[in-house]
Amino acid sequence: MLSIQDLRHKKEEIISLLQKRNHDFTAVINQVTDLDVAIRKHKAQLDQILAESNQLAKQIGQLFSQAKQEEAELLKKKTVSLKEESRALSQDLEAKNNELKNLMVTIPNVPNQIVPAGNSDADNQIISENKGFISDLESKKPHWELAEQYQIIDFELGAKITGAGFPVYQGKGAKLQRALINFFLDRAAQEGYLEVLPPHMVNSASAFATGQLPDKDGQMYHVTEDELFLIPTAEVPVTNIFRDCIVKPSDLPLKRVAYSPCFRREAGSYGKHVRGLNRLHQFDKVEIVQVVHPSKSYQTLEQMVSYVCELLKELSLPYRVVRLCGGDLSFTSALTYDLEVYSSAQDRWLEVSSISNFEAYQSHRLKLRFKEDQASVFAHTLNGSALALPRILASILENYQTKEGIIIPDCLQSYTGFDKIN
């Protein structure tokens, strides 16, 4: 959620930056600021009436204790009209506040100055492209064929047990998966992130605070019986650790890392681009989250990007860094970098990480603040995948294939206990 203070004072600037999202928010924002003025006016009226009745109630109390019943009864009558007035006003105020909130949640975060204009991923800026290991086989097999050949991932078995998009990893496939998780968690710990193992379901308050609700509820699996949601990413439970918190400035930056399975309905996506591991309903991911001082958040974003790049270098995967354009930017983000690995048999770039600065957008919903010079300041939040497993696995399988089998990248061998899948 944007700050209502910012909308009051920097309205024109906000409207113009929001143009980058290819949508004009002038009308909504005007509605918001008009409502805001009305709300403050009504609030002042209501406060005055409440002050009067508080005053009267005190007087009545004193009169009763002095046994002056008649005078008290007289004052009681005076309170009747005040009460009616305040009741009407507060109902009106509540309605207006709800209206305001409903409007506010439809306004996405304000894109940063450097976010390129554009509609789709075609307009994203490629920041850097980096070489990595690629198999020199003449004809390379896509990962789903390799997965079947070496019996490490069984898509059909998953389809039988659950449905499409829920693969079963077996043998060295399962071990490699566990190795990647451990590698990513250990590396993050070295970077100063505190490991957490969060719940895999969240309540609606949590889903709202990180921005999955109200706009993306169709993407989550919803357990209606208990009104819980399966997490689409560990970002949701981990960021909500800090919901309704006033942290010490000396605690910043707060750094957390979590492994979790991620559940996404991905309604309506079918076809060859979602084959194999490219898009799943359940997948594993290691996520990093930071809560930082507002003056540091862009510096932190750069650090997080270079940290995740480092992981890809250690895996020797070819990758590129992409700055998302306004049209591709997620609802809550101010600036996002995607990291994509090259998958040689498919000849495609696969998104394996999305690293975003949400500035104070999530903090406003989270009510996550710290004290600075007596004032409370909303902290900035950031997160990123470090990393999402299935496409990393796809890229490893395709890029590291040889006639003798799949070579395991050096940095993983101490985790897998084997150096080849054959």
Add this chain to the structure above:
RNA sequence: GGAGAGAUGGCAGAGUGGUCGAAUGCGGUAGUCUUGAAAACUAUUGUCCUUCACGGGACCGGGGGUUCGAAUCCCUCUCUCUCCGCCA
């Protein structure tokens, strides 16, 4: 799942209808004393909204109600604890 008890400020813990935003203790901050520290003493110490300001308003787990007036009474939801049942 059944029965009972409870939820108060950073923590502990009073408060059962009227100057209670809340005693007291601990903790935090500032000061006095001290060469320095500790101890002691003094002061200060919740959050949010609104106002240029003075001030005003809201908040005692969440929501609703009774009352001129609610931390206190009633309803409801959530959570915690104890006992029983079930169970990895």
